[in-house]
Amino acid sequence: MNAPKEHEKVRSLLSLAASGVLDSAEEMSVESHARNCPECAAELERWQALAGGLRRLPTPQLSPFVLQRSVALVREAQSAADERRATLRILTPLLALSWFSTIFSWPLFKLASGALRVVLGIRVEPDWRVFAFFVVWTWLAAGVAAAMLSSQQRRDRRLA
């Protein structure tokens, strides 16, 4: 490589050399050129001074209050998430059981009304409208109870 070209190439690498991010081949080429080129050596020194200044900038300190508040916030968020997970663990099988009961209660109801007629002689008409009313009523009541419980829990958490 001829001298002016090498000079230009090395000059473009000087800021990165001062930043310590060149690979070893580039680093060696910068070093050997700078030994014989006072202009590049001086320029490299200026970049090194700038890099040194950046490394020595004072570190801003986080206030202990923010640190404590961050820890408290994360703990609070985590315990809320844990609670949600625990609630979900309980609610999922309960919900599955409810659906199962809903689906299978109609045939069971019919079966039970037949058994009552045979064993006790009581005649119960398996009317699907009455049955549907009770199912819808039960689901609505359960939904309202769950919403009230959840709102109560949220209120308790806010007060705690």
Add this chain to the structure above:
Amino acid sequence: MVLDADVVQLRRGDLDALTALIARYQNRLYRYLLRLVREPAEAEDLFQQSWLRVAEKIRTYDPTRSFDSWLFTVARNLALDHLRRVHPQSLDEPALRGTDSESLADRLPSREILPLDRILESERSGKLAAALSDLPATYREVLSLRFEEEMKLEEIAEVLGAPLSTVKTRLRRSLAQLRGTLESYGFHGDPS
């Protein structure tokens, strides 16, 4: 890669480990966020949000990656979202300095009476910090990651989600612009 014991514990849901990590990374993460957003109140808020996100996403953290890079990526994403929302100017544009805005160095805590040489050092640092603060956010962050966090190019590339060549170019341009800004302040010599 040797996995940090606190990170392992945190992945198991141990909140004490998270407390230890917050304490350990407090100044580094805060400094990085402050360099990005420049406002202490915003940086503090983002600091809290970052740890909330860490607690939420720790199970998705890939232990083969460096935790430092992952943490700074989480913080960076939040900070960039914030900057886009609050300061709609481009992240590549130089920061606007309001008349009432004090420099970053002005806001740094000063707890003791400084002897003369430390006053001079502090003045130089102040000018450098002010010049850094004038750079676009993308330049401020690459300089902070390299010189303050002492991250390798590969780690910076991971945090920025950019190729190595882009990081190198950005680093070179940011240093050139910083030097230009310092020279415009009348600083031609040793800024350190």
